[in-house]
Amino acid sequence: MQALTSRAKPVDRKPMTFLEKLYVWSIFKGMMITLRHLFKKKATISYPEEKRPFSPVFRGLHILNRDEEGRERCTACGLCALACPAEAITMEAAERLPGEENLYREEKYAAKYEINMLRCIFCGLCEEACPKDAVYLSETFAPSNYQRKGFIYGKQDLLIPNPKDNPGEYWKAVGNRKANKEQSN
Amino acid sequence: MHSALLAIDLFLVIEKLVLIVGIVSISLVIAMYETYAERKVAAFIQDRRGPNRAGPFGILQPLADGLKLFMKEEIIPNTSNRFLFILGPCLAMLAAMMTSAVIPWGGTLNVFGREVNLQIADINIGILYVFGVVSMGVYGIMIGGWASNNKFSLMAALRGASQVISYELPMGLSLIALLMLTGSLKMSEIVGQQIDSWYNVLYQPLGFFIFLVCAFAECNRTPFDLPEAENELNFGYHQEYSSMKLGFYLFAEYINMFISSVVMATLFWGGYDIPFVNDASLTGMGNWLVLLQGLSLFIKVAIFIFVFMWVRWTIPRFRYDQLMNLGWKALIPLSLVNMIVTAAIVLLKTNGWKF
Ligand code: SF4
Ligand code: SF4
Numbered sequence: 005m006q007a008l009t010s011r012a013k014p015v016d017r018k019p020m021t022f023l024e025k026l027y028v029w030s031i032f033k034g035m036m037i038t039l040r041h042l043f044k045k046k047a048t049i050s051y052p053e054e055k056r057p058f059s060p061v062f063r064g065l066h067i068l069n070r071d072e073e074g075r076e077r078c079t080a081c082g083l084c085a086l087a088c089p090a091e092a093i094t095m096e097a098a099e100r101l102p103g104e105e106n107l108y109r110e111e112k113y114a115a116k117y118e119i120n121m122l123r124c125i126f127c128g129l130c131e132e133a134c135p136k137d138a139v140y141l142s143e144t145f146a147p148s149n150y151q152r153k154g155f156i157y158g159k160q161d162l163l164i165p166n167p168k169d170n171p172g173e174y175w176k177a178v179g180n181r182k183a184n185k186e187q188s189n
Numbered sequence: 190m191h192s193a194l195l196a197i198d199l200f201l202v203i204e205k206l207v208l209i210v211g212i213v214s215i216s217l218v219i220a221m222y223e224t225y226a227e228r229k230v231a232a233f234i235q236d237r238r239g240p241n242r243a244g245p246f247g248i249l250q251p252l253a254d255g256l257k258l259f260m261k262e263e264i265i266p267n268t269s270n271r272f273l274f275i276l277g278p279c280l281a282m283l284a285a286m287m288t289s290a291v292i293p294w295g296g297t298l299n300v301f302g303r304e305v306n307l308q309i310a311d312i313n314i315g316i317l318y319v320f321g322v323v324s325m326g327v328y329g330i331m332i333g334g335w336a337s338n339n340k341f342s343l344m345a346a347l348r349g350a351s352q353v354i355s356y357e358l359p360m361g362l363s364l365i366a367l368l369m370l371t372g373s374l375k376m377s378e379i380v381g382q383q384i385d386s387w388y389n390v391l392y393q394p395l396g397f398f399i400f401l402v403c404a405f406a407e408c409n410r411t412p413f414d415l416p417e418a419e420n421e422l423n424f425g426y427h428q429e430y431s432s433m434k435l436g437f438y439l440f441a442e443y444i445n446m447f448i449s450s451v452v453m454a455t456l457f458w459g460g461y462d463i464p465f466v467n468d469a470s471l472t473g474m475g476n477w478l479v480l481l482q483g484l485s486l487f488i489k490v491a492i493f494i495f496v497f498m499w500v501r502w503t504i505p506r507f508r509y510d511q512l513m514n515l516g517w518k519a520l521i522p523l524s525l526v527n528m529i530v531t532a533a534i535v536l537l538k539t540n541g542w543k544f
Pocket of ligand 2: 077138
């Protein structure tokens, strides 16, 4: 049979000599290797204190965006739900009443907007589908929970903090990814 | 006269009791921190950091582990022999602790004008006593495996017992060669001779090496941890054990490791002698010298314990036939040769041949 690589070596099946049977020399060699590793730089990252930098295209949990005046951008058009390959998004639309103009940007808004984070595959297609720039994926990744229902994120979990009341939190939630994207646009 | 005798005895009793309590608690604490050290060494060898969350650098980790073991549900299998089931871990623990009685931990302290020997019992058959007690450790394994009423536990116990017994032979043989040199079974005298001249390891390098390998096997440490083999056979003779009874077995293993390190340091590396320093010139330091000597013993022990761990995290365990081949076909002949050569040299020397 022809070897698959040029580096293939036949296995040495010679019976071991007495010295080899004592294993001492090879054990000693192995111990020198582990001794070297003892002083090597550790690969561990102490997670909560120290975070690995994300790649600029990292896709984490969703965020429902607001505009500069703090109004929700989503108009409950359902395009994100349609685009979603995992069928993770459901929503219920409602009509904006007079006097609610400061809350919702469009005449129709999402009264209920849920993403099931267990179904979601974080593909980002919802973000691409959205005509209103209302949903995008942030840099936080899915936290743990004891119950499955804890993974169904409603509007209160998804909505970004209001930029007018709470600009610090808002810009934190916007994160690097969104900012980078805006720059490149 | 009568009352004076009584008073002296009382002092002796108190002295020994304090020594016993001290040494037992020291061994327990050391065994505790061996578990921590083991995890740290393993982590560092594998380029990790090891436990570092409980307290600074994870110093409190052993306490957390112990607490966890205590909180676990205590299960005694229905079909087991209850008495033996409980006796097993107790025996393992007992055998592990008892050996420390004959170890000389240091010179003589001077406490309130009294000479206090840092050795619980300076008996003249010290090393034989160690061997007697160590081989009792097999009973802990056997009884535990048998009482579980589980064929896998029993098989693991047999595996363990046969391993321990086969490695006791080369251990004893290498020791005979050493005893021919020292001419005494008394631990304190063996140490005394080494303080005055060279360490025994210089006369008996092969003997020491065989002793080291056998100590690995006696403590069921990798590469000889077949009685446990937790990841490929079943968990071992303590498969049915849970909670603190399991903790006792694991703990006994760590104490065994500590004790065998102490025995090796005492027999071959000069015990509490401070290396490269002539201890006799330091007697002016009084009690401080004794403490320094104790410290030097503990440093030697720590090095041995580190070697134990280093080996464990370097090499995989042997197959059972390799284990038996190594024991019977390599170590026993080697130790026999070592013994005969030593005997010949001792004979030649005593007959007046100068070297
Ligand atoms: S990221 Fe992909 S899977 Fe997740 S909700 Fe958006 S479209 Fe669906
Ligand atoms: S998030 Fe965007 S795509 Fe989805 S319903 Fe709202 S506006 Fe439409």
